[in-house]
Amino acid sequence: MHEASLVSALCDQIDRSIAPHPGAIVRVVHVRVGELAGVEPELFKTAFELLREARSCKGAALVVVAVPAEWRCRACDAALPRGGILECAACGGEARLAQGGDVFLDRLELEVPDV
Secondary structure, three states: OHHHHHHHHHHHHHHHHHOOOOOOOOEEEEEEEEOOOOOHHHHHHHHHHHHHHHHHOOOOOOOEEEEOOOOOEOOOOOEEEEOOOOEEEOOOOEEEEOOOOOEEEEEEEEEEEOO
């Protein structure tokens, strides 16, 4: 299950992000998962629940937002319709994946002790 390695990398990123805030408690982790990222959201959530307990995000909730795939023309940046058309009808340019192919740590909600 490669979702476990993605969650491990996510936890590493969380550790680095909260390092400047000693004593901070991670309450909520917001992640965007692209439609074509090759990630099964339910497996990702399960892996997070299992791996978070030994990391800095122990007890944190996970919010996963699905990002649909969007294709655009490399030449003119026109949006291309879904359905496997890889050539722009307007200019003949080739398609590029504009969104929906990645996993992003979008936001962390922290509880920070009084300063």
